[in-house]
Amino acid sequence: MPSRPPSAAVRRRRRQVRTGVMLAALVTVVTGGSVLAVNQLEDSEVLVRERCSATVGTDTFELSPTQAGNAALISGVAVARGLPARAASIAIATAIQESRLENIDYGDDAGPDSRGLFQQRPSQGWGTEEQIMSPLYATGAFYDALVRIPGYETLPITEAAQIVQRSAHPEAYADHEPEGRAFASALTGNSPAALDCTLHEPDGAGDPLAVSAAAEEVFGPLGGVVDATTLTLDVSGTSGWAVAQWAVANASTFSITSVSHSGLQWGRAEGGWTATTSEPGIVTVTVAGVTP
Incomplete structure (x- = not known):
């Protein structure tokens, strides 16, 4: 015997069930997307909030x-x-x-x-x-x-x-x-390696000559040696740490990527000071190069 077509009431209940399932799935997608977007926003805010401590x-x-x-x-x-x-x-x-x-x-x-x-x-x-x-x-x-x-x-x-x-x-x-x-x-250099800056990636290439000129405007003649991306200064002791941490404080302005002095190095990418092989009486400032 051929089956009867479903009644109008049954058809309505089926449509309601399908609609409910679709709405639940949509809510899940939207909610999940919102959580993901919030998490990404929070991560982004952490990354772009530049600060020095x-x-x-x-x-x-x-x-x-x-x-x-x-x-x-x-x-x-x-x-x-x-x-x-x-x-x-x-x-x-x-x-x-x-x-x-x-x-x-x-x-x-x-x-x-x-x-x-x-x-x-x-x-x-x-x-x-x-x-x-x-x-x-x-x-x-x-x-x-x-x-x-x-x-x-x-x-x-x-x-x-x-x-x-x-x-x-x-x-x-x-x-x-x-x-x-x-x-x-x-x-002032009285607390070595006490300054740190959390920064995003440089917007463009830096100019070690500009860093040298700005440093000498503040500290006076420093006798720096400059190449394509590096400024090397022969300055030691408390003054050396003053110059090194001045460079870290100005890393955002001059696209500085690392500063080293007296066996320690500050790195823009990772932040903080870590051990390195830098000489005690030398401050080395490296800036971002030209992107190929």
Whole structure:
């Protein structure tokens, strides 16, 4: 006997079952895809979040590469002038409070004409706006004022910074003393291999001549030897570590891939400092080459 065609009710139930199965499968695909996308986003965020850290003792502090580059300049000028690391600590803590260690071109509550790393004001005799917007000039002007303070090396940061800056919020400088001290200790070379930067791949080839010129602008003549991708500097001791860690702090800017000094090497790809065969009195800076 030929079978009867399914009734309308049965056909509806079958369609509902098929629709439910399809929706469940779609939800699984979408949900799985969403989880995958979130995981990929989280991984990507970890990879692209560039940062530099200074570790001294058990304390670690982070800055962006731009901030770290400015901290390295501030510390490098102190080294070039023969100033103690305490001077760099005071200057970095002050710049964190005044500008977040960024070379800002607008005023704040310090005054509408305040500018630069230290929010110095042309109307208060710090120099022209163009001069103040030069981090090298602004840092030099800050140290010029700092060293005129008798016994500044032993003063609390709040007091030393306030005498220089004449801020409306002098107590705020002390809030940044720990990170100021950590970055100053690393970037003046007093804490070897204490600075590390986590960076993505270089955007393009680097120029060792540009690295040499920038380093000498901060530290003075270094007598570097340059080839296609490498800068070699004959500088040892505390100054050697100051220059080496200055290079790490500026690795993002100059497409630097590795820095070695005194038996240790920082590598951009893996981060951190590892043992190598570098000579004690030599700083070697390698930049990204031209991609074939």
